[in-house]
Amino acid sequence: MKRIFLTLAVLANITLLIAFVLGWQVGDPMKLNGLDPEVNHRIGTHLLVGLGALTSATMVHALLFTYFMGTGRWIEETSQAYSLPNSWYRLNQRTKYSILPGIFIGFFLLVATGALGAVADPATTASLQKTVGVSDSTLHFSAAVCAWIVNIIINMTQYFAITRNSAIVEGVLAEVRRIRLEKGLPVD
Numbered sequence: 001m002k003r004i005f006l007t008l009a010v011l012a013n014i015t016l017l018i019a020f021v022l023g024w025q026v027g028d029p030m031k032l033n034g035l036d037p038e039v040n041h042r043i044g045t046h047l048l049v050g051l052g053a054l055t056s057a058t059m060v061h062a063l064l065f066t067y068f069m070g071t072g073r074w075i076e077e078t079s080q081a082y083s084l085p086n087s088w089y090r091l092n093q094r095t096k097y098s099i100l101p102g103i104f105i106g107f108f109l110l111v112a113t114g115a116l117g118a119v120a121d122p123a124t125t126a127s128l129q130k131t132v133g134v135s136d137s138t139l140h141f142s143a144a145v146c147a148w149i150v151n152i153i154i155n156m157t158q159y160f161a162i163t164r165n166s167a168i169v170e171g172v173l174a175e176v177r178r179i180r181l182e183k184g185l186p187v188d
Helices: 002-024 037-081 087-120 136-182
Strands: none
Touching: 002 037, 002 136, 037 087, 037 136, 087 136
8 A cells, every 4th residue: 555655656656747837827817908828828727727727636544544444444354253352442433533533634735736726827817915015926825835845744643653553454464364264274
């Protein structure tokens, strides 16, 4: 799981970076009163890549949570079947629940960045500039930088959580192997 997660997290963060760079290169969206086809094309490309980046980063978080749900269930059932102590399962649960705030924060920042991007579009009448005192494009830019950096940090903590969980799974497997050998049962 570590290699799969690492590969997908790196690809998702590269996609976020590409969306960021494409957004940086948009230029003045009001050039020719918003009718410049080149600028509009760059905006469309940035929007599509940004949505793809949002989707891929969210899927990485969802995959990780699904992995922890599955291994948690397996550890719980295996512990019951082999009368193992609850410590393995509790350790797995602690590890799983330690990543939930990061998943929520990462997802929230990604969605907020997209929402602020929609507000930054000059074609919309929505604006936060009077409320916040900062231009909408600056808010979107700041949220994008924050979301990308925070998602990288969250992905690193998730990788370490997978490493801890892998050790838990290996510990359960070793204990099951020991029990099966003691009882003369086959071990694959």
